[in-house]
Amino acid sequence: MAAITVTPAVPAPASATAAPPSLSLPLPLLHSTVLGWYDAHARDLPWRTPEASPWAVMVSEFMLQQTPVKRVLPAYEAWLERWPTPADLAADAPGEAVRMWGRLGYPRRALRLHGAAVAITEQHGGLVPDDHATLLSLPGVGEYTAAAVASFAFRQRHVVLDTNVRRVFARAVTGVEYPAQATTAAERRTAAALLPDDAGTAATWAVGVMELGALVCTARGPECGGCPLFSHCAWQRAGCPPYEGPARRGQTYEGTDRQVRGKLLAVLRDAHGEVGQARLDAVWPDAVQRARALDGLVADGLVEPVEQGVYRLPQ
Numbered sequence: 001m002a003a004i005t006v007t008p009a010v011p012a013p014a015s016a017t018a019a020p021p022s023l024s025l026p027l028p029l030l031h032s033t034v035l036g037w038y039d040a041h042a043r044d045l046p047w048r049t050p051e052a053s054p055w056a057v058m059v060s061e062f063m064l065q066q067t068p069v070k071r072v073l074p075a076y077e078a079w080l081e082r083w084p085t086p087a088d089l090a091a092d093a094p095g096e097a098v099r100m101w102g103r104l105g106y107p108r109r110a111l112r113l114h115g116a117a118v119a120i121t122e123q124h125g126g127l128v129p130d131d132h133a134t135l136l137s138l139p140g141v142g143e144y145t146a147a148a149v150a151s152f153a154f155r156q157r158h159v160v161l162d163t164n165v166r167r168v169f170a171r172a173v174t175g176v177e178y179p180a181q182a183t184t185a186a187e188r189r190t191a192a193a194l195l196p197d198d199a200g201t202a203a204t205w206a207v208g209v210m211e212l213g214a215l216v217c218t219a220r221g222p223e224c225g226g227c228p229l230f231s232h233c234a235w236q237r238a239g240c241p242p243y244e245g246p247a248r249r250g251q252t253y254e255g256t257d258r259q260v261r262g263k264l265l266a267v268l269r270d271a272h273g274e275v276g277q278a279r280l281d282a283v284w285p286d287a288v289q290r291a292r293a294l295d296g297l298v299a300d301g302l303v304e305p306v307e308q309g310v311y312r313l314p315q
């Protein structure tokens with residue numbers, strides 16, 4: 001059986017003198033290896049059960065984009081208990097979505113999810129569309145979310161590239177420790193070349209590679225000894241060369257405008273009504289940074305000015 005050689009998604013390190021190794025494994029064997037591992041090791045998550053509706057899958061994908069599973073789980077359960085369908089959420093004010101989002105972070109996702117629920121209710125009969133292009137047309141739904149919902153809710157065949165998948169492919173296929181900062185066309189070609197032909201298998205492959213990246217091929221401490229791809233991984237075969245690309249973005253939070261925005265929004269979430277300037281001023285000592293953060297919240301539609309010095313969540 002011929003082995004597949006996949007075009008590298010990320011250039012080899014500048015110091016490399018020979019062609020980088022690639023994942024030389026027949027595609028059917030690659031698929032069965034990852035799918036077998038997933039079958040044995042997948043976490044039991046509520047959005048992966050057969051009972052999870054397309055709406056539940058969509059909610060999970062919005063929440064999981066920038067938040068770990070552990071923090072998403074209780075928020076996901078509470079969200080679906082309150083709004084089991086898109087129409088339920090659409091009937092509520094966007095500010096309620098922001099309130100329920102709580103401390104998940106990046107709260108614009110709550111507004112976007114509310115916007116998607118309104119569009120689904122008004123334009124699609126209250127049902128999450130099963131067509132990738134229609135999903136992509138919904139507010140707040142980008143390439144990744146459309147592909148993920150189409151794959152995981154409707155078992156379709158799409159390239160699903162999140163940070164975990166990109167990292168696995170960068171290491172196992174291309175032989176570098178980390179992918180480029182932003183997704184490249186070459187990465188999409190690599191992912192497409194590896195996708196199983198059968199739609200249902202492709203959907204499981206997508207979540208299987210994602211799970212491998214989340215549990216084994218992690219960003220800082222890959223557990224290569226327990227990885228099903230260990231003997232075939234291009235990065236391993238190259239001797240685990242260290243990352244040589246541009247500095248990777250950190251996740252600093254303390255002292256940033258993001259932190260101030262979080263504090264301001266927490267006051268508004270807890271208030272259940274209008275809030276005066278004095279209560280907002282109490283959350284952060286730097287008046288310039290505080291004003292900048294509040295202006296940003298207003299510009300993003302997360303906070304509504306009612307009158308001079310009075311604010312509330314959007315109605």
Ligand code: SF4
Nearest residue numbers: 217222224227230233
């Ligand atoms: S062997 Fe290590 S680096 Fe390669 S795919 Fe597995 S966990 Fe990732």
